[in-house]
Amino acid sequence: MRNKIVMVVLSVALVVSLVLVGCAKPAPAQKIRTIITCPMASTCNEARGLKILSDKLETDPRTKDRLDVMFYDNGMLYNHEDGQYAVSSGAAQITLSGPWFLELFDPEWRVLTAPVIIQDLDHAKRIVKTPAWQELAAKTAKKGIIVADWYIDAGDWVLYARHPINDIEDIKGETFRYSGGVVFEKTLKALGLSPVPLPVSDVVTALETGMIDGLTGDMVGSSDYYDLYHYCPHCLYYRIGGQAMCFIFSATWWNSLGPELRSDVQAVTDEASQAAFEDLEVVKKEMRDKWTSDPGCTLVFPTDEQKAKWDAILMSVVDETCGDIDPDLLAAIEDTKV
Numbered sequence: 001m002r003n004k005i006v007m008v009v010l011s012v013a014l015v016v017s018l019v020l021v022g023c024a025k026p027a028p029a030q031k032i033r034t035i036i037t038c039p040m041a042s043t044c045n046e047a048r049g050l051k052i053l054s055d056k057l058e059t060d061p062r063t064k065d066r067l068d069v070m071f072y073d074n075g076m077l078y079n080h081e082d083g084q085y086a087v088s089s090g091a092a093q094i095t096l097s098g099p100w101f102l103e104l105f106d107p108e109w110r111v112l113t114a115p116v117i118i119q120d121l122d123h124a125k126r127i128v129k130t131p132a133w134q135e136l137a138a139k140t141a142k143k144g145i146i147v148a149d150w151y152i153d154a155g156d157w158v159l160y161a162r163h164p165i166n167d168i169e170d171i172k173g174e175t176f177r178y179s180g181g182v183v184f185e186k187t188l189k190a191l192g193l194s195p196v197p198l199p200v201s202d203v204v205t206a207l208e209t210g211m212i213d214g215l216t217g218d219m220v221g222s223s224d225y226y227d228l229y230h231y232c233p234h235c236l237y238y239r240i241g242g243q244a245m246c247f248i249f250s251a252t253w254w255n256s257l258g259p260e261l262r263s264d265v266q267a268v269t270d271e272a273s274q275a276a277f278e279d280l281e282v283v284k285k286e287m288r289d290k291w292t293s294d295p296g297c298t299l300v301f302p303t304d305e306q307k308a309k310w311d312a313i314l315m316s317v318v319d320e321t322c323g324d325i326d327p328d329l330l331a332a333i334e335d336t337k338v
Helices: 002-023 046-058 081-087 107-113 121-128 131-139 182-190 200-210 219-225 251-257 259-293 304-319 327-335
Strands: 031-038 067-072 094-097 145-153 157-161 177-178 193-195 215-217 234-241 244-250 299-300
Touching: 002 131, 031 046, 031 081, 046 067, 046 094, 046 107, 046 145, 046 244, 046 259, 046 304, 081 094, 094 145, 107 131, 107 182, 107 200, 107 327, 121 131, 121 145, 121 157, 131 145, 131 327, 145 259, 177 182, 182 193, 182 200, 200 215, 215 219, 219 259, 234 304, 244 251, 244 259, 259 299
Parallel strands: 031 067, 031 094, 177 193, 177 215, 234 299
Antiparallel strands: 094 244, 145 244, 157 215, 157 234
16 A cells, blocks of 8 residues: 555656656747947947947847846947947947047057048948958957947038138138047148047137137038037038948857858848938938028038049058058959949
């Protein structure tokens, strides 16, 4: 009798264990930490695209259950430059970048900021797809940075002055602020200006105190942020450079994703890039309309003759700043022009 009771108990225990095993669900896969660091407010022109990417990675069915996306803007974690190093080290996984930041890792990226020879964002995109530039990207990847996608041109760098400006001669010798970088410094000097590098936080004070006479900037980001309607309401729309922007990924993070997830992340990133481009084009038109509708502002475009004259001057900057660049990189720029 005792043996029967033992056998019954053991049989019940076995059945219960089998039922429990059959009903057990596999533990959900752990999400991969994905910190996206943004050095400015997510409403700024170049940062809007990063927020679009963050939202898509967080909500798209292909990635939402596999990535633990955390978005930090307003420089909560890192400023522009520190963010680049954070991504390269793996401390953060995604941020925005541009040639003037990528040159921290490989100086040859600075060519994409050179005046005259880079036509627009489409030209920059064609350039970076060539074998020579893909080789440069592979070289940068070994330093921890994956250049994922070129998504916008944040705006043309043009000239703003306190007084009406119809020609470069009207501002010759004046002190103009620029954001930094040897190419922009040499560009302004070649045009006869006195360049002063200033961080974003110091520009309005410099305008208020008369430290600077004008500045270079883009209409989308600069006009409202620096209140140029009040301080520098006269714009000569001569493009001295562009602002091709890209998303960059941590190489450590990227390589940890595996082939399938990498493919999905790249697809979502491509879609985010297109959405960011379309979004910013609308904003650019709105800001242009706002500027031209203000009776106190002027917007002057150079004549073909003026543009040809100034372009010839700036070609000397290209020759000076690109003399040590791999000839294959320069050849790719020429070969992709239309």
